Amino acid sequence: MKTIKKTHSGIFRDGGAGAYAKRRYRDRRNKLMEKENSLMVITGVPYGPSGKTVWAYAHSPTYQEPSIMYLTGINQNNVVLLLDPKSKVSTEILFVGRKDRIMEFWEGVRFGVGDKESLKEVQSVTGIKDVRDIEELKDVIEERFLKNKKRSLATFWYEGLRKGKKISITSDHNYDFKQKLAGWLRKWRAPKDALKNIMPNHFELRLPLDKYDIANARKAQEITGAGFKVMLKNFGSFKNECQAQGFVEGRMLMNSPYGLSYPSIVASGTNATTLHYMKNDDPIAKGEMMLMDFGIRWMTMHADITRSFPVSGKFNPMQKMLYEIVLKGQLAVEKAARAGVTIEELNDVCWAVINDGLEKKFVGAGGKYKLRYKDRPHGVSHLMGEQEHDGDPFRNYLKQPMKSGWMISNEPGLYGKFKIRLDGKNYDETIGIRIEDNLVITQKGCMNLSSIIPKSVREIEKLMKG
Template sequence: MSAEFYAANRKRLADSMKDFSVLVLFAGRAPHRSADSEYPFTPNRNFYYLTGIDRENVILRIVKRDGDVEETLYVERPDEVAAKWTGERLSANSARELSGAQSIAYLDEFDAQFKALFRRTMFKQLYLSFESEAWDTPSTPAHEFADQVRTRMPHLKIKNAFPLICELRAVKSEEEVAQIRRAIEITNDGIHSMLKNVHPGMMEYQLQAYFDFELTSAGVHDHAFPSIIAGGQRATVLHYVENNQELKDGELVLIDLGAAWNYYSADISRTFPVNGKFTDRQREIYEIVLTAEEETIAAVKPGMTLKELNDVTKKVLARELKRIGKIKEDDEVVNYYYHSVSHSMGLDTHDVWDSSYKIVPGAVITIEPGLYLADEGIGIRIEDDVIVTKHGCEVLSPEIPKTVEDIERLIQGR
C-alpha cells in the first residue's frame, strides 16, 4: 500500500470534519496477558487506514482551522536499551515514508502541544473514534483521553469520528481490493491442502494444520479470525472454535476461515465429506445451500441492503425445504437458518457497516447461506467474497471448489 493512499484517506476525512475542530486517533497498545507477557499487538483499523502504521503507541492528530488542515504523527522516542530487547522503535523518517505525513513529533510532546492549541484558538469539537457507544464497551485509549478532556475542557464537544471513517472505508480502492484478492488466493491454497489431506480418524486441529502451514509459508502473519473446523453435529454451532474432536467416517466437516494480508481479510466457508463422498441426504441438503448462494449472488445489486439480501436467501431456503418436506411454512426456516447471509469485509472481517446500509459499487461483502439440521447432525455453510459492481457483483473466490462434483473429485483424486 502506498503512502499516497493513506494521505488521500486523511484528506477525505479532513474534508468531512467541521471547521475549528481537532481529531485524535490512537494506534492502540498490546493488551496485557499475564505476568510480564502481552498479547500480540494489532493496530486500530481506523488508525491503520489513515496512516499505514502498525506500531503501538502512535498518535495521529489532525487540526482543521479556517479551512486549513494540519496533521501530526506522534511516535515514541528512540531508546537504545529498549532496542536491545524489542527492536528499534518507529523512526520519524519511517513514519513519514509509511504515512505520507510530514510533521512528526515525539509522544512525550503530545500533551503540551495539545494544550497549546487551545491557547491560540477556541476549537469547538474534538473527534475521537469509538467503535461502540454501548455502556459496557471495553475501555480504549480514546475513552481514557475523552475522560481527561471532559475534566479539563468541559466546554469542548466530543464527536465520534467512527461513522465518518466507516463511510470512507465502505468503498474499497483498487489497492485495497488487491490486498483482499491476495488474502483469498492464500486461503484458496490452504483449502486445497485441506481437501487433499482430509480423512476419517484425523482430529479437527490436524486438518487445520494443513491450512495454517500454507498461510505461514505464504508469509501471512495472522489469520483474519479464529478458524472454525467443525465436524458432524458440531457444525450446527455457528462459532465452534475448539477444533479438538475427531473427524469420523460418514460425517461432513464445515470450515470457516481466512487469511489476512496487510490486515485485509478473506472469509470463506466450505463444507465437505470427511471420507470424500456425500451421502444422498448430505448432497440433497448441500445443493439446497448451494442454490441459495447462487441465487443470492445473482440478486446482488447496488442500492440493496444486507437485510434485503438475507430476505432473498430465506425465501430460497424456505422454498427448497418445503419442496423436500423438511418444513411446511416459510417462517419455519428460522429453525434451520439463524444468521444473516452477508456482512461487509475489509480491514475487519466483519467490516464497518450494518444491515441497513445500502451496498454500493466497490463494497466488498460476503454471501454465506447455511442450513443447520441439528436433528440430523448436519451443518452446511457455503461462503464466498464478492465485490459489488455497477450492475451486480464479481465473485472474488471462484477458484475455491464448491460443487459436489469438484469437491469429491479433489478429495478422491488427492
C-alpha cells in the first residue's frame, strides 16, 4: 500500500488546526495589527541550526523565532513578516529567499520565490498572498515607512526592567534586526523615537493559549508521562544516569517528531542539588534519590516535567518525609493558582509551606539540615507556551496578575544536606528533590495537565516494582 508523504510538515506547523490553520494564523496577525495600528516588521531566525558554527550540526526540529511561529506557523530560517494595517495594497507581506533546488536536494522542501510555481506553493501553504524576495525587504520597508503619516516602525525585541532600569537582550537575532532597522531609519531621517517595540502587545496576545495550544500541550504531557512510566518499570536495569536519559528520551521521541522540550536533567544523589545539572554521566547507587527534569514537544507546545524518586524503588523514611513536604508545597500552589493571582504570590504560598514543613515535621522529629540556599532556591513558576520558558526574559510578569489561558510550571524544590534518626536508624544524605507539573490558568482555578504523570509515593513505588 502506497503511503502519502507530508510534503510541508517540516516547514509549516499547522498547530493541530488542520484546514483551519491558515485562518488561525491570519486572525492572530489581524489582532496584532489591531492592537499596534502601525507598520511592523518581524524577523524569523536568519540562520539554520548549524548556521553560525561551521561543521557543527545541532539538529533541532523546531528552530523558528517564536514570534514568527506564532504569527505564521513557518518553521524555516531567513523569513521576515511585514504587517501594515493601513495599507490599501496589502496589509501583510512575507519575505523569503529565492527557491534553491540544490539546497532542497540536500535538506528537503523549502519555501522560496523566483518562479510562479514556487510562489504559488508559499501562498497556498501559508495563506499569505503577497510573498516577495527577501532581497526587496529594505526597499519595501522604506517605501511603506515614507508613506506612513505616523512616521513610525515597530518590531520585536526582548526588553524589560531590572532594578527599575529598562534593559534589552542584545545578543540575539531580534536585537540585531532592530539595530539594522534603526540604521535604516537614521538614513531616512526618521524621528529619534520612530522605532517601537511590539513585545508587550505581542505577549498579551500570545501567552493565553487557545484550544489547539492546550490540546497540543496535553498531547506532550501524555507522551512524556507514558515514557516516564515505562522507564520507572525498567529502572532496575539501569547502571548510570545516561542509560536512564537514553531510555526516557528514546520512548518520548518514538512518539513525537517535534523534538525534546530541552536537554534532560538526569541527576542522581548529590548531583540533584545542582539545579541545571547536565553531564548525566555518573553511576547510580541503590540508596540514592534520582531527579529527572525532562519533556517532549508536540507541535510548538512543551511538556516540562520533573520527578524525583528512589533508585532502589522504595523511599526510605527520611526520603519519604522530605518528598512529601515538597509535594505538599506543590499541591498548595495548585490550589492557589487562578486568574488574578500573581506568580510572586504563588512563591509566597509555596516556600511558606515547605519551610514550615521542614521546621515542624523534619526538625520536629529530631532532624537537622543545611540548605544550599536561603529561604527559597528558585521561583516556583515560569510561563510556558511557544517557548518552554515564555514571556519576557527578565520575568517582569511575576508581579502581573495571571490571565486565563496562561500556562505555568509548578516546580517546588528542596536541596541540601539532611540528617535524622527514625525508627532506630540513622539517615544522613545530600538530597535534591523537585516535583514539576504544568498548569493552565482558568478564571476559578487551574487545569493540571500533568495529573496523569505519577508523583505520589504510592504510585511511584508501585510502578518501580515492575
